[in-house]
Amino acid sequence: MDNNPIDDIDRSILHQLQLDARQTDTEIGKKVDVTSTTVRNRLDKLEHNVIQGYHPEINYEQAGYPLHVLFVCTVNPSELKALTRDALDVQGVVSTRELLGGERNSHVEVVAGTVREVEEIRNDLADLGLAINSSEIISEAEVQPWDRFYPRAGPDAD
Template identity: 50%
Template sequence: MVDDPLDNLDRRILHLLQIDARGASDTSIADETDVTGTTVHNRIQQLEDQGVILGYNPEISYERAGYPMRVLFICSIDLSKRSEMAVKALDVRGVVNVREMLAGEENLHVEVVAEGTSDVKESTEQLDELGLQIMSSNILAEEHIQPWNHFHQEMAGEDAETPSEIGSDEE
């Protein structure tokens, strides 16, 4: 891989997609970046082909969808089995996210959504059957997410816009 696989246009496109991937069209991104829609389309295709853009996923309110419980399990597994167990954990009932920690004893974080405690119990049992040692579990109250704005900040000579400023002139 090259030392710097992204140029300023790529960074700007990534930033705008993070803010609103669903609402961002090639044309609207082109308007923000002073290039053509075709250039934007080609750049997005290249970023997808290079594995920089892995997908486009909706942000879901599980509570409003009927799954009011979100539990974060902090697990431990031998580091040599961590990646294999992460993949297997994705098959456990209710698992929506698995994070591998680089090192340490608490090296696998598993997020589960559920309708109630009986579902959480079932997920707990399945994680245990995989051989994961559950160190702790925490009920998640809220999660706050924002786009990583450093793609845009690396652009020389431009003022950084906040997510609320971008697209604020929409009708």
């Protein structure tokens, strides 16, 4: 993996992980048409620089946290990386995103059980230095595998 791009086998393995990361090496191997040992060896290499982690997809409402909120913020660009990282330390924050360009350059996703908790999170973020432009309640989110990892069909495929 040192400067070499990933190949079609790696892409197929990544696609299978995006579909269901709980699959065993054997299950992935059958779908990709390689041995489970090949899958394990490829995963060991991919986990060093391509795969950043395995995260469960949680239904927060079913877990007792019905408020799922996206704060759209403005942060001084020179402080963006540090502040978005610091925001992860605020209880209730589940993800942050740095955006390129524009005034609204940071998204902070939070989960809470009550409006009061959302207000406390908002205040904690403001205390860090994030200027909150808006807050949006997330009602549903859908995720799909990135299609460029889907196995390509033949040598002339895009």
